[in-house]
Amino acid sequence: MKRLLSVFLGVLTAIGxxxxxxxxxxxxxxxxxxxxxxxxxxxxxxxxxxxxxxxSGRVAAVTHRGTFDLVRERLGPRAGLLNLVASVxxxxxxFTAEIGGVALALxxxxxxxxxxxxxxxxxxxxxxxxxxxxEVLENVFGLLGLALVVxxxxxxxLNPAWGDLLHAIVVPHKPASEDLSTYLYYGVALFGAAxxxxxxxxxxxxxxxxxxxxxxxxxxRINVFIGFPLGGLLSVAIAACAALVLMPQGIEVGxxxxxxxxxxxxxxxxxxxxxxxxxxxxxxGAALExxxxxxxxxxQYFGWQWGKFVRPQQAARFHVVVxxxxxxxxxxxxxxxxxxxxxxxxxxxxxxxxxxxxFPILVVANDxxxxxxxxxxxxxxxxxxxxxxxxxxxxxxxxxxxxxxxxGQ
Amino acid sequence: MTDETFDLRLRxxxxxxxxxxxxxxxxxxxxxxxxxxxxxxVVTALLAGPLALGPRLPGRLxxxxxxxxxxxxxxxxxxxxxxxxxxxxxxxxxxxxxxSRDELGVAGLEDWVxxxxxxxxxxxxxxxE
Amino acid sequence: MRASELLGASVRTPDGRRLGVVTGLRCSxxxxxxxxxxxxxxxxxxxxxxxxxxxxxxxxxxxxxxWVVRALxxxxxxxxxxxxxxxxxxxxxxxxxxxxxxxxxDGR
Amino acid sequence: xxxxAVVGLALAALALSGCVAxxxxxxxxxxxxxxxxxxxxxxSRTALLxxxxxxxxxxxxxYLEPVLVDAEQALGSVQTTFDSVQPPATSAADDLxxxxxxxxxxxxSDVTDLRIAARRERADALRSTSSHLSGVADRxxxxxxxxxx
Numbered sequence: 001m002k003r004l005l006s007v008f009l010g011v012l013t014a015i016g017x018x019x020x021x022x023x024x025x026x027x028x029x030x031x032x033x034x035x036x037x038x039x040x041x042x043x044x045x046x047x048x049x050x051x052x053x054x055x056s057g058r059v060a061a062v063t064h065r066g067t068f069d070l071v072r073e074r075l076g077p078r079a080g081l082l083n084l085v086a087s088v089x090x091x092x093x094x095f096t097a098e099i100g101g102v103a104l105a106l107x108x109x110x111x112x113x114x115x116x117x118x119x120x121x122x123x124x125x126x127x128x129x130x131x132x133x134x135e136v137l138e139n140v141f142g143l144l145g146l147a148l149v150v151x152x153x154x155x156x157x158l159n160p161a162w163g164d165l166l167h168a169i170v171v172p173h174k175p176a177s178e179d180l181s182t183y184l185y186y187g188v189a190l191f192g193a194a195x196x197x198x199x200x201x202x203x204x205x206x207x208x209x210x211x212x213x214x215x216x217x218x219x220x221r222i223n224v225f226i227g228f229p230l231g232g233l234l235s236v237a238i239a240a241c242a243a244l245v246l247m248p249q250g251i252e253v254g255x256x257x258x259x260x261x262x263x264x265x266x267x268x269x270x271x272x273x274x275x276x277x278x279x280x281x282x283x284x285g286a287a288l289e290x291x292x293x294x295x296x297x298x299x300q301y302f303g304w305q306w307g308k309f310v311r312p313q314q315a316a317r318f319h320v321v322v323x324x325x326x327x328x329x330x331x332x333x334x335x336x337x338x339x340x341x342x343x344x345x346x347x348x349x350x351x352x353x354x355x356x357x358x359f360p361i362l363v364v365a366n367d368x369x370x371x372x373x374x375x376x377x378x379x380x381x382x383x384x385x386x387x388x389x390x391x392x393x394x395x396x397x398x399x400x401x402x403x404x405x406x407x408g409q
Numbered sequence: 410m411t412d413e414t415f416d417l418r419l420r421x422x423x424x425x426x427x428x429x430x431x432x433x434x435x436x437x438x439x440x441x442x443x444x445x446x447x448x449x450x451v452v453t454a455l456l457a458g459p460l461a462l463g464p465r466l467p468g469r470l471x472x473x474x475x476x477x478x479x480x481x482x483x484x485x486x487x488x489x490x491x492x493x494x495x496x497x498x499x500x501x502x503x504x505x506x507x508x509s510r511d512e513l514g515v516a517g518l519e520d521w522v523x524x525x526x527x528x529x530x531x532x533x534x535x536x537x538e
Numbered sequence: 539m540r541a542s543e544l545l546g547a548s549v550r551t552p553d554g555r556r557l558g559v560v561t562g563l564r565c566s567x568x569x570x571x572x573x574x575x576x577x578x579x580x581x582x583x584x585x586x587x588x589x590x591x592x593x594x595x596x597x598x599x600x601x602x603x604x605w606v607v608r609a610l611x612x613x614x615x616x617x618x619x620x621x622x623x624x625x626x627x628x629x630x631x632x633x634x635x636x637x638x639x640x641x642x643x644d645g646r
Numbered sequence: 647x648x649x650x651a652v653v654g655l656a657l658a659a660l661a662l663s664g665c666v667a668x669x670x671x672x673x674x675x676x677x678x679x680x681x682x683x684x685x686x687x688x689x690s691r692t693a694l695l696x697x698x699x700x701x702x703x704x705x706x707x708x709y710l711e712p713v714l715v716d717a718e719q720a721l722g723s724v725q726t727t728f729d730s731v732q733p734p735a736t737s738a739a740d741d742l743x744x745x746x747x748x749x750x751x752x753x754x755s756d757v758t759d760l761r762i763a764a765r766r767e768r769a770d771a772l773r774s775t776s777s778h779l780s781g782v783a784d785r786x787x788x789x790x791x792x793x794x795x
Contacts, residue, residue: 063502065425072436073423074594077465080423111708130530133537249695250787252688254720257713261695268704276709303425303436303457304519305510312533314432316523319533362604363594369420370502376604385604409681417563417578418545419595440541442580449623450580451569456540465542495573507574 010223011230013142018231019238020286021101022094022347024279025340026193027235028259030186031242032251034175036168039236041187043169045194046232048387050224052358055365055380056200057220060207062374063364067204068300071360083356084301088294090353091198092325093346095290096332099125100339101283104256109276115336122330125287129322134209134308141285147278151237154266158244165240185401185408189344191394192351194232198293200357205296209307214374241266254340291329295322344407351398354391362388417452421500426455426492428509437504438462439489454491455504461489539629547632549585549621551639557621558585560634561592564620583626583634586618672738675731676793679742682728683790686721686753690783693717693757697776701769714761721754746789752782 030038056067063070068087072080102121103114128137174183212220241262242253253259256279264272292308299306299318306318333339362384365376376384402408417440426434438461441454463474479487492506492513499505506513527533541563549557562584569577586592596611619640627637696713699705728750733739756779763771 064431065502069425077423077438077462078467081466081470107712108709109706111711131532131537245695249691250684250687251691251695252685254688255713255716257696257709257716258692260709261692261699261713264699264705264709265695269706272704272706272709276706299433301436303433303438305433308537310432311536312530313523313527316527317519320522320526363607366604367595369415381604385606388604388607414564414566414581415578416584416595417541417565417580418592419562421565421578422541422545442539442541442544445569445579449569450539452565452578452580461540464540493573494571494575494577497571497573497575500567500575 007219007222009139009143010219011227012146013139014223014227015142015230015234016145016148016281017138017142017285017289018228019145019148019234019278019282020094020196020289021097021283021339021343022193022196022350023235024101024238024256024259024282025253025343026186026189026347027239028242028246029253029344030190031239032246032253032258034178034183034186035243035247036165036240037172037174038183038187038190039169039239040172041190042194042232042235042239044390045191046229046235047383048191048390049195049199050228051380051383051387052195052200052361053203053228054221054224055376055384056204056361057207057212057224058217058374059361059365059371060204061212061216061220062214062372063370064208066208066296066300066306067201067357067361068297069303070364071357072301074360074363080301083360084297086353086356087197087201087297088325090346090349091201091290091294091297092328093332093342093349094196094198095287095294095325096329097339097343097346098283098287098290099329100333100342101256102280102287103333104339105276105279105283108257108260108279109273114339115334118330118333121284121287122326125284125291126323126326128288129291129308130312130319134206137288137308138206141281141288144281145278145285147274147281148234148238150263150267150271150274150278151234151241154263154271155237155240155244157266158241158262160240160244169236179405181401182405182408184397185348185405188351188394188398188401189347189408192347192349192354192398194235195354195391196347196350197353197357198290200361201293201296202289205293205300205307209309211309217374254338256340291322291326294325295319348398348402348407352395355388355395358391359388421452421455421504425503426457427503427505429498429505429507430509431503432510434506434510434513435490436462439465441491452494454493455497456489456491458490460487543629543632544583544634546589547629547634549583549634549636551636552627553639555639557619557636557640558587558617559589560584561586561589561615561618580623582620582622584618585621586615588614590614672734672736675733675739676742678728678731679746680790680793682724682750683746683786683793685724686750687783687786687790689717689720689724690753690757690779690786693760694776694779694783697760697764697772700764701772710764711761714757714764718754718757718761721750721757725750725754742793749782749786749789753779753786756782 027042059070060066068084071083075083099118099121103117106117107114174180207220245262245265246253246258251258260272260275263275295318296306298321304317305315307315312319364370368375422437422440424437426437428434435457437455438458439456440452441456442450443453445451459474459478463471463478465471466474496506496508497504498507544560544563547560549560551557560583563580564582564584565578566581567576567578569579571577591611591614594611596608621636621640625636625638625640627635693714696705696710700710733743756775759775760772763775
């Protein structure tokens with residue numbers, strides 16, 4: 001019974017923790033501009049993240065080594081360092097976007113300018129990372145993130161023609177008014193948002209934090225294969241709400257306030273309050289994840305002690321790295337650069353960095369000396385190879401598309 | 410490791426080093442090889458730290474890493490931190506030693522950061538709640 | 539000597555022919571050590587045309603999938619051979635000089 | 647740094663700054679005008695949707711103001727960006743500007759009025775300004791459609 005409960009809790013936190021500022025912005029943006037014609041990209045991305053999160057969780061459970069530990073081992077110190085620098089830059093950019101997102105959520109709840117919240121938010125993020133136990137931190141923000149289910153409620157209340165909705169998802173049509181390059185650019189952004197690399201660093205390092213062993217692999221699979229797709233459905237609901245309420249009005253999403261408007265229209269005040277809570281939890285949780293992931297990656301590359309399962313004193317360099325990343329992110333938000341724009345760039349650069357993370361995981365998951373009987377099966381390898389191809393194409397296309405479309409304008 | 414032979418680069422170099430309790434110490438940044446009396450080259454020590462990693466990094470970055478580590482050190486002729494191979498008790502997904510980090514005295518930067526930054530922040534000595 | 543001085547070093551025969559670069563060090567676990575674990579003893583240098591991808595592990599037996607990656611890496615390293623460490627004469631600034639030419643590639 | 651890297655960085659910086667080169671001909675100017683009108687429609691309709699939802703009692707009081715402030719600022723920057731483009735020296739370009747500029751100004755001032763009325767909680771002012779802004783937004787939309795946006 002207790003075990004069942006913990007599995008259930010794991011699934012819930014996986015759902016609630018799936019969406020972050022990148023998913024919120026990218027899905028709402030794409031929904032308002034392209035209707036449901038890009039939902040297939042989100043679904044594809046969800047399959048990809050399930051595949052690779054399961055692989056990295058399995059690798060971490062069997063070897064007790066985090067992703068970057070293995071990246072350096074397989075790519076060597078040179079290519080590993082290049083990989084580290086690129087991944088850390090993207091993760092810190094995402095960290096900045098998440099902190100901006102928390103502050104924007106607070107602005108919507110209070111009418112007070114978001115910049116005034118930034119120092120407080122930064123301090124709160126640090127305090128939680130410094131003091132709160134890993135399991136507590138993961139569960140609290142994962143469960144609160146479930147508040148975003150209100151987007152699904154809103155969609156249901158909007159009572160769309162479900163058949164047409166499904167048809168638009170299954171048989172996507174690019175709106176005639178949009179260029180193909182713009183359509184593809186937003187596709188890249190959605191893919192990057194769904195498959196953000198930090199999620200894998202966090203997931204695998206989290207497995208080590210929680211001292212998973214090979215016995216925990218089934219639990220991990222349930223979390224991933226049930227939790228992530230349901231979390232992905234929240235992303236789709238956000239896109240569908242924007243498509244139903246904002247698109248007919250010609251509204252293009254550029255603020256977090258616009259993302260929440262469909263909920264107010266469909267559900268009302270209480271629903272909106274829940275949505276704001278969801279924004280807060282999703283971005284705050286993701287801020288913790290990105291902050292920790294920065295520390296995980298750097299510490300794992302250099303072999304330093306990392307993690308929240310030891311006292312901060314015993315992982316001094318790890319905590320200093322997290323603190324420095326936090327300071328950089330706070331400074332980034334305080335430049336008054338629009339957090340929504342920062343988010344858009346962070347997900348496109350995530351798409352560029354995807355192969356750096358996913359390729360080494362695929363290789364290590366195939367190493368029989370490491371993995372023993374838990375080595376990748378044929379299905380994982382066939383899908384993994386297909387996705388590696390997709391990821392490579394997306395990564396190569398991302399920057400040219402960005403330049404060609406002037407970042408989707 | 411049941412293989413009859415294994416690749417040193419694949420199975421030893423760049424691998425995580427941990428103490429008997431699993432606490433992370435450092436990476437195998439390089440490996441010291443010594444010609445053996447009865448032929449071949451034998452691993453006599455694991456090398457760690459910027460003076461071992463630096464030479465493996467490309468061009469200017471590598472040279473800067475080494476130069477910086479030399480400046481940081483009090484020793485007039487600094488060498489990488491050396492862990493004699495006798496300390497190794499297991500070679501698995503990590504290299505396990507029979508001593509803790511403090512007993513080995515191999516983590517200069519960690520100690521410095523701990524004393525000068527982390528210990529000054531309240532709560533650093535307590536586990537998370 | 540450090541392992542990193544060998545890895546990536548180019549390998550030449552006495553008559554000056556370049557065999558390739560050292561991409562790996564084949565070890566057996568039977569070297570002398572006063573500790574609980576026998577020390578790895580380098581038996582042979584793995585010599586291949588190029589360094590790229592050699593650390594991914596596809597030159598060893600057992601690492602099979604994914605098929606595409608394996609095929610690619612094996613194609614890159616199809617001229618891989620093992621050179622007995624006893625053939626090493628001296629190591630000079632990034633070059634390993636052999637005392638005699640080794641036999642033909644072992645086909646792996 | 648190699649030259650290709652410099653060029654790459656310059657291109658990236660150009661893309662990131664989102665700035666537009668001075669419009670060289672009528673067609674480019676027209677397309678710029680159309681996309682400007684489209685952006686203005688988006689911001690005006692956002693303000694309208696938020697105001698209407700608030701009037702229905704479905705929006706939190708704290709939520710309306712940031713949405714209106716954002717729309718107001720965005721309209722301001724949309725207008726500034728358009729005005730910074732040097733129009734080609736043709737009567738067609740002058741006509742475009744003469745039609746679009748007053749609409750942009752009107753939309754911006756309406757959203758400002760909405761923001762002020764919202765803070766003062768003046769329902770009547772909100773209603774009358776909304777209906778005016780609604781007309782402006784429709785004209786902006788027509789303009790955008792006519793000019794291929």
